[in-house]
Amino acid sequence: MRTKLFSYNYLDTPIHKLSGLTKILSFLLLTFAVMFSYDIRCITGIMIFAFIIFKMAKIQWSQVKLMVVYVIVFVLTNAIITYLFAPEHGVELYGTRHELIKIFGRYTMTLEQLFYQGTKLVKYASVIPFGIIFLMTTNPSEFAASLNKVGVHYKLAYPVSLTLRYFPDIQRNYQDISLAQQARGLEMSNKASLKSRFKNALMIIIPLIFSTIDRIDVISNAMDLRGFGKGKKRTWYSGKKLAKIDYIALGLSLLIFMITIYVSIFINHSRFYNPFI
Template identity: 65%
Template sequence: MNTKMKLFSYNTVDTPIHQLSGLTKLICFLFLSFAVMYSYDIRVILLIMAFSVYILRVSRVQYSQIRTMVLYVMVFVLTNLVITFLFSPEMGVELYGTRHVITKLVGSISLTWEQVLYQVTKFFKYISVIPLGMIFLLTTNPSEFASSLNGIRVNYKAAFAVSLTLRYFPDIQREYHDISQAQQARGLDLSHKAKFMDRFKNALLIIIPLIFSSLDRIELISNAMDLRGFGKSKTRTWYTCKALNRADYVALILSALIFAGSLAVSAFINHSRFYNPFL
């Protein structure tokens, strides 16, 4: 099987992080992400980021596994940075209530320390979610996703949909690939030479057969699931579901403390979500 066809390359290294239950990792991921998302204190954010990079090292995730993802996020974040500045260059001033100009730019627009702090903080907020997400995705056995989601009270039908997606995504991907090749043989041009409208029309030539063959597949899957009693009771159990042990509780408590810490810094030290060194 071609490795490119895997959605996430779950690696089976045995580390303390891999041994945690999927549910634990999901809850920790949510705690830490909320901690980062809530706080606009760059000190808190950098601390959590340092912590998650450390965990990433512990779980022995290779850079090659996450390179594409990192690149995508970088492009997104940098674009976001530029656009934020273009549309609201005075955002920092509004938030922090002071104005320290570094240099004047075009017309009435100038670069302020407040804006720099605001945008740098925001930049790190986004960046720090990457290692967290990566740890969850790459160290959790895909089979455990659904049971983890169900564990945090997501409806099991919705949770199972995640599992089904992981199951059939490679199939559909391969089918897309096959159809695309067959249509290229008929003369379909998917290269950048074709005009935009033509490319759009050409993409339809692949998508339509894909939809029709997927519809057959869906009928089959839903029959197979009905015949084995899917959906008959309000709850279900999971074959791949690790019981929580001490390490899990330690991880849960630790991430809850970090979350609480982040809230506490906002509430008692900064008296707002923002850290304001300008006052």
């Protein structure tokens, strides 16, 4: 609970200098490229690119340690249950069968399955740095401005920025209520049984939600009284203009995106790269 979630702080790096619009477009282009392609060569290329950007943004290991642990646990459990549920998925996808070892029953290890799961692992690993870079180097209030510039209506972009604005507040509220309830004798530690812990969690959530409902009234009245939502457009205080470096970054992302799509369509003739034929 004490983890600092938005550890955005401004550093003097080229990545921090990019406008939010560039970052969101590049993020979408690159993640879609990785999501679309199952070609391990393209994905590895993108992964190397991701780590170069990661170094450039000067993100400290301590900032992302927790996230990386979560990701590793997730990726490994995913790999294991994928194998348990579908040990022949690779064979189905690639159409050939190179058996390596027989484990038991229907569980045999095939080269195709290893290749499929390896590709998937690299796929997950290469998207994650982009997400981390995006979160750590984008000013939260600039984020809404850039969403609006991508073409999202401001009535949709505004809640996003409000969410980012109020998340720390609500987190603090949660802690306050939790401590207050514990002071009144609510057991939240491992000593209590799972059922009573669940019930006690509800005793914290309910006041939190009801105080938030009151707050919604206050904030929306304040916004209405200041004439929010009367115009068709709005301007953003923290919006940035595109500079030369933005065009370079956008061009580079677009190029990587195009190469991935080109390789998939014209060289592999499918989303999968098949080395077995």
